[in-house]
Amino acid sequence: MSSYTPIGRKVTLNDIAAGCGVSRATVSLVLRGSPLVNKHTRARVEEELRRQGYVYNRAAANLRRRTSSSIALVLNDLANPFFAEFAAGVDESLAAAGFVTLLGCTGESAARELAVLGSLLEHGPAGIILSPAEHSRAPDVLAAVGRRAPLLLFNRELDGAVAEAEPWDRLMLDNQHGARLATEHLIERGHRRIAFFGGHHDSSSCRQRHAGYLEAMRAAGLRTEPHGRVECAPTRLDAAHHAPALFTGALPPTAAVCYNDAVALGLMLGLRRRGLEPGRDFALTGFDGIAEAALGTPPLTTLSAAPRERGRQAAELVLQRLQQPRAAGRQVLAPVELVVRESSCPPIA
Amino acid sequence: MSSYTPIGRKVTLNDIAAGCGVSRATVSLVLRGSPLVNKHTRARVEEELRRQGYVYNRAAANLRRRTSSSIALVLNDLANPFFAEFAAGVDESLAAAGFVTLLGCTGESAARELAVLGSLLEHGPAGIILSPAEHSRAPDVLAAVGRRAPLLLFNRELDGAVAEAEPWDRLMLDNQHGARLATEHLIERGHRRIAFFGGHHDSSSCRQRHAGYLEAMRAAGLRTEPHGRVECAPTRLDAAHHAPALFTGALPPTAAVCYNDAVALGLMLGLRRRGLEPGRDFALTGFDGIAEAALGTPPLTTLSAAPRERGRQAAELVLQRLQQPRAAGRQVLAPVELVVRESSCPPIA
DNA sequence: TTACCGAGTTGGAACGATCCAAAACTAGCT
DNA sequence: AGCTAGTTTTGGATCGTTCCAACTCGGTAA
Numbered sequence: 054m055s056s057y058t059p060i061g062r063k064v065t066l067n068d069i070a071a072g073c074g075v076s077r078a079t080v081s082l083v084l085r086g087s088p089l090v091n092k093h094t095r096a097r098v099e100e101e102l103r104r105q106g107y108v109y110n111r112a113a114a115n116l117r118r119r120t121s122s123s124i125a126l127v128l129n130d131l132a133n134p135f136f137a138e139f140a141a142g143v144d145e146s147l148a149a150a151g152f153v154t155l156l157g158c159t160g161e162s163a164a165r166e167l168a169v170l171g172s173l174l175e176h177g178p179a180g181i182i183l184s185p186a187e188h189s190r191a192p193d194v195l196a197a198v199g200r201r202a203p204l205l206l207f208n209r210e211l212d213g214a215v216a217e218a219e220p221w222d223r224l225m226l227d228n229q230h231g232a233r234l235a236t237e238h239l240i241e242r243g244h245r246r247i248a249f250f251g252g253h254h255d256s257s258s259c260r261q262r263h264a265g266y267l268e269a270m271r272a273a274g275l276r277t278e279p280h281g282r283v284e285c286a287p288t289r290l291d292a293a294h295h296a297p298a299l300f301t302g303a304l305p306p307t308a309a310v311c312y313n314d315a316v317a318l319g320l321m322l323g324l325r326r327r328g329l330e331p332g333r334d335f336a337l338t339g340f341d342g343i344a345e346a347a348l349g350t351p352p353l354t355t356l357s358a359a360p361r362e363r364g365r366q367a368a369e370l371v372l373q374r375l376q377q378p379r380a381a382g383r384q385v386l387a388p389v390e391l392v393v394r395e396s397s398c399p400p401i402a
Numbered sequence: 403m404s405s406y407t408p409i410g411r412k413v414t415l416n417d418i419a420a421g422c423g424v425s426r427a428t429v430s431l432v433l434r435g436s437p438l439v440n441k442h443t444r445a446r447v448e449e450e451l452r453r454q455g456y457v458y459n460r461a462a463a464n465l466r467r468r469t470s471s472s473i474a475l476v477l478n479d480l481a482n483p484f485f486a487e488f489a490a491g492v493d494e495s496l497a498a499a500g501f502v503t504l505l506g507c508t509g510e511s512a513a514r515e516l517a518v519l520g521s522l523l524e525h526g527p528a529g530i531i532l533s534p535a536e537h538s539r540a541p542d543v544l545a546a547v548g549r550r551a552p553l554l555l556f557n558r559e560l561d562g563a564v565a566e567a568e569p570w571d572r573l574m575l576d577n578q579h580g581a582r583l584a585t586e587h588l589i590e591r592g593h594r595r596i597a598f599f600g601g602h603h604d605s606s607s608c609r610q611r612h613a614g615y616l617e618a619m620r621a622a623g624l625r626t627e628p629h630g631r632v633e634c635a636p637t638r639l640d641a642a643h644h645a646p647a648l649f650t651g652a653l654p655p656t657a658a659v660c661y662n663d664a665v666a667l668g669l670m671l672g673l674r675r676r677g678l679e680p681g682r683d684f685a686l687t688g689f690d691g692i693a694e695a696a697l698g699t700p701p702l703t704t705l706s707a708a709p710r711e712r713g714r715q716a717a718e719l720v721l722q723r724l725q726q727p728r729a730a731g732r733q734v735l736a737p738v739e740l741v742v743r744e745s746s747c748p749p750i751a
Numbered sequence: 752t753t754a755c756c757g758a759g760t761t762g763g764a765a766c767g768a769t770c771c772a773a774a775a776c777t778a779g780c781t
Numbered sequence: 782a783g784c785t786a787g788t789t790t791t792g793g794a795t796c797g798t799t800c801c802a803a804c805t806c807g808g809t810a811a
Contacts, residue, residue, distance in 0.1 A: 063550070063797090065796090065797055065798085066797065066798065067797080075760075075761090076760065076761045076762075077761085077762090077797090077798085077799095078760075078761055078762080078799080078800085078801095079759085079760060079761075081798070081799065081800095082759095082760090084798095085799090089758080089759065089760085090759070090760085091758080091759060091760090094759080094760085106548060108523050108524060108550060109524045109798090110465075110524070110526065110796095110797055110798065111524040111525050111526075111798095112461045112464060112465055112525065112526055112797085112798090113465055113766090113796075113797035113798040113799090114797080114798050114799070115461060115766095115798090116459075116461055116462055116465060116766050116767065116768090116796095116797085116798070116799095117765070117766050117797080117798050117799045117800080118766085118798080118799060118800090119412075119766070122525075123504075123525070126505070131486055131487075131489055131490040131493070132483070132486055132487050132490050132693070132710070134481070134483055134486065137480055137481055137483065137486035137489075138480075138481050140480055140486075140505070141480040141481050141507055144480070144505055144506065144507045145507065145509075148506070148507075148518065148521065151521070153504055153505075153506070153521060153522060153525055154504070154505040154506070155472075155502055155503070155504060155505075156475070156489070156493055156502075156503040156504075156505040157493065157497070157502070157503070158490055158493045158494065158497075160494075169497065172497065172500075172502060173502060174457055175457060175458045175459070175460040176460050176461065176471075176472070176502055177459060177460075177461055199455060201412070201457060289693065289697055293697075318697055319697070321699075322697055325699075344481070344638065345694055348638055348642075348667055348668070348671055349698075349699070350670075350674075350698070350699035361481070412767090414766090414767055414768085415767065415768065416767080424790075424791090425790065425791045425792075426767090426768085426769095426791085426792090427769080427770085427771095427790075427791055427792080428789085428790060428791075430768070430769065430770095431789095431790090433768095434769090438788080438789065438790085439789070439790085440788080440789060440790090443789080443790085458768090459766095459767055459768065460768090461767085461768090462766075462767035462768040462769090462796090463767080463768050463769070464768090464796090465766095465767080465768075465769095465795095465796050465797065465798090466767080466768050466769045466770080466795065466796045467768085467769060467770090467796080468796065
């Protein structure tokens with residue numbers, strides 16, 4: 054346990070009360086804008102608050118009132134712009150509601166995730182927004198969090214969870230539909246051999262996107278080859294690395310539906326290393342709608358999930374849950390929108 | 403003030419004490435691993451803690467001990483990958499030291515910054531890491547924070563501050579030297595007409611980088627034109643927008659030193675809109691070393707500031723300050739490293 | 752005179768931990 | 782049994798707030 058003793062003693066309600074000859078209780082009432090106090094008293098107290106530079110001690114108040122004014126935000130990867138935007142949206146809405154964000158990063162490690170949850174819970178957050186690490190298991194999370202704070206799951210499912218039946222809210226992207234749109238778009242452009250690139254099949258979001266891809270392929274009567282499915286970590290670096298795996302078969306694909314934008318941007322790099330110009334010699338689509346997608350070369354066709362807006366939405370959902378602790382679990386599926394840019398070119402003749 | 407009443411009553415030290423027939427004080431000693439307690443007692447208590455699913459209430463402990471175990475992290479723009487990486491680094495080091503990160507975003511607004519600081523201070527952080535918004539004024543920040551928590555300034559100075567003389571620590575990048583390196587590099591490649599592009603002159607980091615640029619130009623005996631200095635907001639979008647301003651003069655520049663990576667990536671986009679291929683028809687350099695820089699087209703020559711490492715460093719500096727509240731203010735200048743990539747081509751003949 | 756009113760104000764007990772001085776054991780030795 | 786020294790344990794005060802029942806006080810009705 055870490056400790057720090059500030060230099061000057063803090064100004065408390067007692068100091069203010071003594072300073073203007075009223076009781077502690079009265080000062081407290083003033084602070085909370087109660088109509089009970091006489092306006093002359095209020096003015097005197099407020100003047101004294103200013104004079105002494107009083108700062109409200111929310112921890113003490115929360116202790117007494119058995120409430121909390123913080124929300125924990127646990128993310129698997131803050132360095133991914135998608136989650137950074139998401140976090141910015143969460144903080145924006147929470148701050149507007151008078152809550153403060155307790156941040157925790159897990160770096161895609163389920164073990165760290167449990168440690169982080171444990172540590173954050175000791176600060177008694179009113180709720181938790183969790184974007185799980187890969188392989189994070191439902192029973193573990195349930196054991197760590199229990200009934201101590203309502204949980205909102207974002208973006209991914211937990212391993213071993215029966216989605217609808219669990220005691221938490223969920224805000225998910227419409228992964229399957231989105232991937233289907235992307236695939237259909239490539240088919241419409243004239244592609245026949247289309248791969249699905251990136252992500253791990255363990256991850257729920259990846260499975261769903263892959264399912265959407267299969268759905269579209271099947272509906273169009275197109276074959277999916279085994280080597281048309283390349284797995285890699287959902288980062289640019291690993292994606293760039295795995296690009297060659299697309300071209301091992303006799304008839305390589307002319308296009309790829311990528312797991313997300315990071316992977317798509319990495320794949321572009323990998324393609325160039327093979328002398329293929331993305332958006333001309335090879336078509337691809339992303340997923341997430343991060344800012345980089347619009348600015349890449351070529352600009353990336355992607356499914357915009359509006360991460361900042363999703364952050365705001367997540368905050369709203371948690372805050373609503375606090376109002377109605379016993380309401381039924383909410384399952385929200387956020388829509389995604391196909392944004393067509395130059396990366397999804399027609400096949401070369 | 404917001405409130406949330408949890409569903410089940412929380413398990414406290416009293417419940418544990420009652421549950422295994424010892425006093426509250428003893429349980430407290432067990433929790434803190436005191437050598438005073440008998441090992442049989444300890445075992446009994448630990449069993450009971452597990453049984454009842456006890457969660458330590460750090461707020462209550464902090465109240466009594468007059469300590470804190472959180473650090474406030476106030477950022478101007480979390481959506482910028484530079485700051486997102488920085489935040490990840492901060493959180494990583496803080497978590498390792500048993501501290502928790504209180505996040506606050508200001509969106510480059512000095513007014514919001516003050517509000518955010520006020521709100522975070524109510525939670526009694528042990529320290530504050532602040533990357534100021536543009537136009538954030540030293541006296542305002544000083545009034546808001548006072549002696550309530552030690553402050554570490556990152557990346558930018560405050561308006562109206564006499565840098566070395568203020569009562570806070572500073573972690574800054576070696577902006578001037580970095581910009582000088584970038585400029586010298588372009589000169590060495592054969593450029594003579596070099597612009598300085600992006601950022602606002604009010605921002606201290608921008609002024610320093612511009613100074614480094616001027617220094618190199620002067621040292622090489624090169625002229626700087628007035629329209630060779632284009633100001634814009636430090637975002638991709640605004641940079642793309644202002645690209646044309648570079649080409650208003652009779653003899654336009656053949657290269658630009660950009661305020662930061664975001665601006666450089668935006669400028670690339672703007673150049674292409676004019677039919678100029680960056681890295682072939684026009685050379686440019688960035689600043690920050692965000693991950694996108696390496697993956698752009700062309701890859702961006704930049705000054706790597708290792709944002710994640712800076713985050714870890716910032717956390718360390720604050721933690722050290724907590725150990726030694728009265729030590730002299732620390733002024734750290736983090737080195738930056740020139741990373742040469744393809745964007746800084748020689749001029750076309 | 753007493754009773755009662757509404758508007759303001761207040762003392763003391765919470766909240767869940769820690770600290771501290773003192774009490775309760777245990778064992779060893781006269 | 783009494784005394785001492787060492788090891789464990791404990792009650793009560795405390796941190797800075799909120800809650801609540803009770804109090805004061807001038808005015809007014811019975």
